[in-house]
Amino acid sequence: MNGSHDYGPLVELIGTWHGDKGVDIAPTSDGAGEIPFHETLTFTPVGEVTNAGSQTLLALHYQQVVKRKSDGEVFHHQCGYWMWDAASNTVMESLTIPRGVCVLAGGTWKDEKDEEGRILIEVVARLGDEDWGVIQSPFMRDNARTGEFIHRLTVGNGRLSYQETTWLDIYERLFEHRDSNELTRAV
Numbered sequence: 001m002n003g004s005h006d007y008g009p010l011v012e013l014i015g016t017w018h019g020d021k022g023v024d025i026a027p028t029s030d031g032a033g034e035i036p037f038h039e040t041l042t043f044t045p046v047g048e049v050t051n052a053g054s055q056t057l058l059a060l061h062y063q064q065v066v067k068r069k070s071d072g073e074v075f076h077h078q079c080g081y082w083m084w085d086a087a088s089n090t091v092m093e094s095l096t097i098p099r100g101v102c103v104l105a106g107g108t109w110k111d112e113k114d115e116e117g118r119i120l121i122e123v124v125a126r127l128g129d130e131d132w133g134v135i136q137s138p139f140m141r142d143n144a145r146t147g148e149f150i151h152r153l154t155v156g157n158g159r160l161s162y163q164e165t166t167w168l169d170i171y172e173r174l175f176e177h178r179d180s181n182e183l184t185r186a187v
């Protein structure tokens, strides 16, 4: 399906990835917990989407399933879309997690590559931002508010790594909830 479309910087993501170097730093009522994890990440081409007759996006659907190394239990589940708008050089990630939180993050793609020629992608969202924002349930807004989300990906040569920072207002403090992993292409 992706053969006839130009997914721009997203093209390298298409496929299924596995990684066992995941590290999650999550809030606890008395500090922080560090949880090592396994992950499967799948990006499926959706094709072209036209908005208001004038904007053309190329979209990938993705699903992320994260299991604790200690017991194999799924403890994070996430899905969404990555979108590429070639006319404005914009990359977008829309995501939802089953805590009652949705994010639409965006960024300008700067055509940056690392020393191995791998593509660098960064998207950001902030609570209250008119362009790239956060929607959360009343409970989460009042008790575990997401204020900012920053996602950096490096992809190419069959390898994908990411660092994700989610700033939370929880347990009466600001907490830097961090996740990272290094994955290799399975399919």
Ligand code: HEM
Residues within 6 Å of the ligand: 024, 026, 027, 035, 037, 066, 075, 076, 097, 099, 101, 103, 140, 144, 145, 146, 149, 164, 166, 168, 170, 177, 179, 180
């Ligand atoms: C690999 C990715 C992620 C993993 C493994 C992960 C894991 C966790 C864990 C273990 C907690 C502690 C609460 C619990 O025990 O369930 C937590 C809390 C939380 N996470 Fe994540 N998370 C990830 C990504 C995200 C993202 C992308 C968001 C939102 C943009 C998010 C939002 C939250 C919020 C709002 C909480 C506070 C809820 C609470 O601790 O009671 N997380 N996460």
